[in-house]
Amino acid sequence: MKKEISKIVFLTGAGMSVESGFKTFRGSDGLWENYPVEQIATHHGWESDPVLVTNFYNMLRRKLWKAQPNEGHRLIKQLESSHEVTVVTQNVDNLHEKAGSKNVIHLHGELSKVCSSKAPYDPRFIEELTPEHSDVEPGTLAKDGSLLRPFIVFFEESVPMIEPAAREVAEADTFIIIGTSLNVYPAAGLIQYCKPGIPIYLIDPNPVNMTGGRHIKQITKGASEGMRVLMESL
Numbered sequence: 404m405k406k407e408i409s410k411i412v413f414l415t416g417a418g419m420s421v422e423s424g425f426k427t428f429r430g431s432d433g434l435w436e437n438y439p440v441e442q443i444a445t446h447h448g449w450e451s452d453p454v455l456v457t458n459f460y461n462m463l464r465r466k467l468w469k470a471q472p473n474e475g476h477r478l479i480k481q482l483e484s485s486h487e488v489t490v491v492t493q494n495v496d497n498l499h500e501k502a503g504s505k506n507v508i509h510l511h512g513e514l515s516k517v518c519s520s521k522a523p524y525d526p527r528f529i530e531e532l533t534p535e536h537s538d539v540e541p542g543t544l545a546k547d548g549s550l551l552r553p554f555i556v557f558f559e560e561s562v563p564m565i566e567p568a569a570r571e572v573a574e575a576d577t578f579i580i581i582g583t584s585l586n587v588y589p590a591a592g593l594i595q596y597c598k599p600g601i602p603i604y605l606i607d608p609n610p611v612n613m614t615g616g617r618h619i620k621q622i623t624k625g626a627s628e629g630m631r632v633l634m635e636s637l
Contacts, residue, residue, distance in 0.1 A: 412577075413492075414590065418606075418626055423496075443456050446559045457540075471498075475626030475629070478634060479504060480502045489507075490507045495511055511556045511562070514554075519545035528547050565589045576601055578602070581626050603619045606630065608624055608629075
C-alpha cells in the first residue's frame with residue numbers, strides 16, 4: 404500500500420522575512436518604514452490621504468522587487484518534495500513564491516497587486532504589477548471607476564482568506580509557526596483549528612506568550628536557523 408503523504412501547514416509572520424531585509428508588519432514602535440501605521444495601513448488612512456498611501460506602497464514595492472528569499476523560505480519549499488505543504492502567511496511580500504512555494508495563502512493581501520477601492524476582492528479588478536511597471540500614479544482608476552488601491556488588508560478591514568486558511572490548518576498533520584508573536588488576530592486563532600495531538604512547532608528567537616491549551620514546542624532561533632533545526636526532526 405502506498406504511504407500517505409503527510410500535510411504540513413506553515414503560518415508565517417514578519418520574522419520570516421526579516422533576514423531578507425524586508426520589514427512587512429507593524430513594529431513595537433507603531434511605525435512601518437518610519438510611517439505611522441495609522442496613516443498608511445488603515446482604511447481611515449487610505450480615505451484621508453490616498454496619495455500618501457499610494458506613494459508609500461510604490462516605495463515599498465520597489466524594495467520588494469530587490470528582496471530575495473532566505474534559507475528559511477527555501478527550506479519550506481524543499482519540504483514539498485516529501486510532504487504536502489501549504490503556507491499561510493501574514494506577510495504581504497512574495498518571498499515564498501520567489502522561493503518556489505506553490506500553495507500560498509496571503510491573509511493580509513499582496514503588495515505586488517492593486518485592486519478596486521470599491522470592491523477589493525472582485526477578481527475582475529485585481530491587477531498584478533511587475534518590476535517594470537511597478538508604480539501607480541495617484542488618482543489612477545480601477546476598471547470599475549473607483550480609485551486603484553493597494554491589494555492590502557488594512558487594519559479595520561475583514562480578512563476574507565481566514566476561512567480557507569482555517570480549512571487548511573484543520574487538515575494539517577503538522578503545524579509550524581514562524582516569526583509571529585501570535586498576538587495578531589484572526590491569524591493567531593488558527594492554532595485552534597489544529598487536530599488534537601498533532602505536532603505544533605513555533606520558530607521565533609523571542610519569547611512568545613503561548614496560550615490556548617496546546618502543547619507547542621518552541622525553537623528559539625531565527626527563521627533560517629530554526630528551519631534547519633526543524634528539518635532534522637521532520
